[in-house]
Amino acid sequence: MGSSTINVTLKVWRQKNAETKGEFETYPINNVSTDMSFLEALDTVNEQLLQQGKEPIAFDHDCREGICGMCGAMVDGIAHGPDKAVTLCQTHMRSFHNGDTIVVEPWRAKAFPIIKDLVTDRSAFDKIIASGGYVSVSTGGVPDANAILIPKKDADLAMDAAACIGCGACVASCPNASAMLFVSAKISHLSHLPQGQVERKERAKRMIQTMDDLGFGNCSNHRECEAVCPKEIKLENIATMNREFASSLF
Amino acid sequence: MIDAKIPSGPIAEKWSTHKFESKLVNPANRRKFTVIVVGTGLAGSSASATLAEMGYKVKTFCFQDSPRRAHSIAAQGGINAAKNYRNDGDSVYRLFYDTIKGGDYRAREANVHRLAEVSVNIIDQCVAQGVPFAREYGGMLDNRSFGGAQVSRTFYARGQTGQQLLLGAYSALERQIGAGTIEMHPRTEMLDLVVVNGKARGIITRNLVTGKIERHVADAVLLATGGYGNAFFLSTNAKGCNVTASWRAHKKGAWMANPCFTQIHPTCIPVHGDIQSKLTLMSEGLRNDGRVWVPKAIGDKRKPNDIPESERDYYLERRYPSFGNLVPRDVASRAAKAVCDEGRGVGESGLAVYLDFADAIKRLGKEKIAEKYGNLFDMYRQIAGENPYEVPMRIFPAVHYTMGGLWVDYNLMSTVPGLFVLGEANFSDHGANRLGASALMQGLADGYFVIPYTLGGYIGGTVFDAVTTDHPAFAEAEANVRSMTDKLLSIKGKRTVDSFHKELGKILWNNCGMARNKQGLTESLQRIPELRAEFWENVIVTGSGDELNQTLEKAGRVADFLEFAEVMVNDALTREESCGGHFREEHQTEENEAKRDDENFSHVAMWEYNGPDKKETLHKEQLVFENVKLTQRSYK
Incomplete structure (x- = not known):
């Protein structure tokens, strides 16, 4: 396993609330086990701060196994840190070196206002889903599950897109703070399935309208979103979404 | 004597009979009733969406920033359903039988049979929502065999079944939020249950962003707040999972059942x-x-x-x-x-x-x-x-999972009328051990297909007093919440919340974990109150109550774990047998397998709260097995 310890310095964005101006604070931590997760390193800093009677760093997290989508921060300018295809909670200290200074900042996007320190408000994502990210089916009275045949290829493509965890890294890493990867993943998931056909035009129109209304930017093909996505959601989804949107106009 | 309200008649007809006999609420009248749902995992999301679709006014709460984050999302393997698509001998009865046996004969037959019955509807529902289950090349649903089952009845979506099922339920929930039938309160934690004239009529919450303490009135309260595995500090549960909603309801009269059953x-x-x-x-x-x-x-x-x-x-x-x-x-x-x-x-x-x-x-x-x-x-x-x-x-x-939880009757109603408990938060379906791929099944069964009927039965059969948040019971509950928050903030001690939590976790893991014995359990019963006393004198909670304060949130939850743990250990000590996940070293066969004592312990242990630092009263619901013959579980 080859675990060892390193000394690093965390430079963390501290901001009391949305109204207050924030600034970086520096926290050296020594003898960090390289098997420790990044969030456990933040835990370590927080335990030290509490011992000194100081306010710990606020950060969102929950499952700590890379699936709930609650955690996330910019680490040295990269959403979820240096490792590819993982969330921040699955980033481990073995990805850093002894003596590193690591800069930690919250997601920065107009549509994700900062609540405190590294915690941001991503409720805009829920609003987009509420505007059309579903199949309009109520409980009960549905056909037998095997009455709807779905080619394996389509089911797999739908699943690829449905794997999105809604963490917001795509928005945070986009120079335009665009939510296109997130929105397109949902549109693409449902448009690959027969269940999603009935509402596909309306869905695309409404979700894209909501996305624009909430202050997310446009896509100008920087591809940063795809590069940082912890679930490797593909850029092709945006092409699919654009097609869906175009066809919704006719 | 407690009445579990199990319908009469043959096991396979109980649920249909009960549905027919339950009172209905006229569609036009449903909008006059408000239902509070706490928690947005599979049980909470599916219940919220379904009740809103039916016309009830629904207010839903979760502590996460979005309902989609609830810990059901982390379930990997799959969901069971008695579809028998594989033609390999599965049936509703076999799923029922396997679940009763897997639970080491400590679950209620009627509830488990209903679970097996509705399992088939769940898959249909989820497919209709667009859940991308794994498919075969012919387009049919794929299945796998899972967790000790000898048939292939588990449906799955890669290794992310929980995620996909939750996103399905979440999309149904969001659809209703968009339609204005659900009022959603994310980043909001339930801190007390309000009981008026013996009925659950509301909750007190704290807005985790602003710190604002709020009152919410309703005609029924549904807890779908998950299990208490984090009492152990280290578990597979998400960091935020906690016993607070259940525990505070317990203190208001909801009895806790089989808390020592931990998976x-x-x-x-x-x-x-x-x-x-x-x-x-x-x-x-x-x-x-x-x-x-x-x-x-x-x-x-x-x-x-x-x-x-x-x-x-x-x-x-x-x-x-x-x-x-x-x-x-x-x-x-x-x-x-x-x-x-x-x-x-x-x-x-x-x-x-x-x-x-x-x-x-x-x-x-x-x-x-x-x-x-x-x-x-x-x-x-x-x-x-x-x-x-x-x-x-x-x-x-x-x-990983807790089979114990708040006691519920066949209608999923706790010992407080109007307080229903769904999913992992209740005790009802898994006995002393849960089979793999059955947690998702139970969460969705409760939310989509059980509560819509049993809640209607309650509302339709109840005369409600006109109650507003001005009722003194609300003021009293709010005052309790405020005084606890103030107390936590005023201690300014020297030990962090996590350090207390870790110590409690070690006590439980060593003495109330995979193997338990009288000596260890007795010692824990001494150590836990001492640790709790130290917590209330020496814990560090920085910051204030009027802002996002994650230390304060954690402190409240750990305070509850420190009380809850005592009941858990006491339950383990009192159950002088081994069954499922509860292994008392004193009770094992010569081959070191769990040795049940059906004569003396074929019951649900129910604990009643009697006030701070007072011993709880033990009640028993005798389990009656009319269909399954109790045998020593053998997997040889």
């Missing part, structure tokens, strides 16, 4: 150090292809691939030839503990066993294994820093 999952990534914050599950599905072994010799420190076949002990295959690596979770966990106790454990700590895929890779090829388990292998590599395609995984049991 220790056999396949988790082992603990690596003191700072570790949580444990990660490796889906049990891996046991379909992975073989579990340890070296035959004590203290064999060779690398796994250097240990020849003849010097390996595939102990599950040896001890349980007919089920082999697929024995139920409690059996697999205890067997792992046994070999580690013998000094044959592997890894730095000696607290791990191997889960080896070499044979499966030889048989099926690396590609096929990657297709089946790729995401799990990647996750393992990321956490453990080793490549499981080349060296066996190291795994060890960890706290």
